[in-house]
Amino acid sequence: MAPPSGCSLLVIGALGVFALDCFARAQKNSTLIFTKENTIRKCSCSADIRDCDYSLANLMCSCKTVLPFAVEQTSYNDHLTIWFTDTSALGLLLNFTLVRDLKLSLCSTNVLPTEYLAICGLKRLRISTEAKHPSPEQSLLIHDGGERESREKPVLLHQGWQTCMYISFLDMALFNRESSLKSYSIANSASMASNFPYFSYFKTFPILSNKSYVVTFIY
Numbered sequence: 001m002a003p004p005s006g007c008s009l010l011v012i013g014a015l016g017v018f019a020l021d022c023f024a025r026a027q028k029n030s031t032l033i034f035t036k037e038n039t040i041r042k043c044s045c046s047a048d049i050r051d052c053d054y055s056l057a058n059l060m061c062s063c064k065t066v067l068p069f070a071v072e073q074t075s076y077n078d079h080l081t082i083w084f085t086d087t088s089a090l091g092l093l094l095n096f097t098l099v100r101d102l103k104l105s106l107c108s109t110n111v112l113p114t115e116y117l118a119i120c121g122l123k124r125l126r127i128s129t130e131a132k133h134p135s136p137e138q139s140l141l142i143h144d145g146g147e148r149e150s151r152e153k154p155v156l157l158h159q160g161w162q163t164c165m166y167i168s169f170l171d172m173a174l175f176n177r178e179s180s181l182k183s184y185s186i187a188n189s190a191s192m193a194s195n196f197p198y199f200s201y202f203k204t205f206p207i208l209s210n211k212s213y214v215v216t217f218i219y
Helices: 006-027 054-060 090-094 146-150 157-163 172-176
Strands: 030-036 039-045 062-066 075-084 097-106 116-120 124-128 138-141 166-171 183-186 214-218
Touching: 030 054, 030 090, 039 054, 075 090, 090 097, 090 116, 166 172
Parallel strands: 030 075, 075 097, 097 116, 097 124, 166 214
Antiparallel strands: 030 039, 039 062, 116 166, 124 138, 183 214
16 A cells, blocks of 8 residues: 555644544533532533532532632633522622633522622623523623733733723622613723722722723623
8 A cells, every 4th residue: 555645644634633623622621610508619510510400510520619718819711600699709709800701590599689790801691590580591792802802811800900901890689680681881981980980899999090991781
């Protein structure tokens, strides 16, 4: 048998790279965090888990318990799912954190307060209220930052807050209602503290006066 030609080797090599890339994508894990009875569990899952099925998550995912005082601010460039029963731990997990793709699932019938979460760089939000208002999952596309945002480094905390172009404020009271998920955005909001004088977030965290932000309220 004649040895394969250079062209054939090139094609075989390209197919091999494509197959490895597909395999890597198929094996890519997603992050699941669930809070229950003052416990925070952080999991890496290779498959989607039915909402609020704690037993299945512990069985199918690689999970570890995280103490509330040991929660570290991090960034999530891929998909993040959080199951929660109240808002007590969500602030620790999400406030001023970079999250691109977020799903929040309410796993109780608790009434949630009008309390805001400030999330940096959020592109897509999904919510599920199956435990409280059985209904289809809702999804909201907030923005598509494009190439300009993709070049920004995923920095954290005060640095991340200052360099973040897109800031979303999520009203947790929306989980009490059966109405559709809504949002409105204000572009080129450079002086946010003066534009939103009653919003305490802008008094607590430093804002760069020479930077233009897009602020989105989700309710």
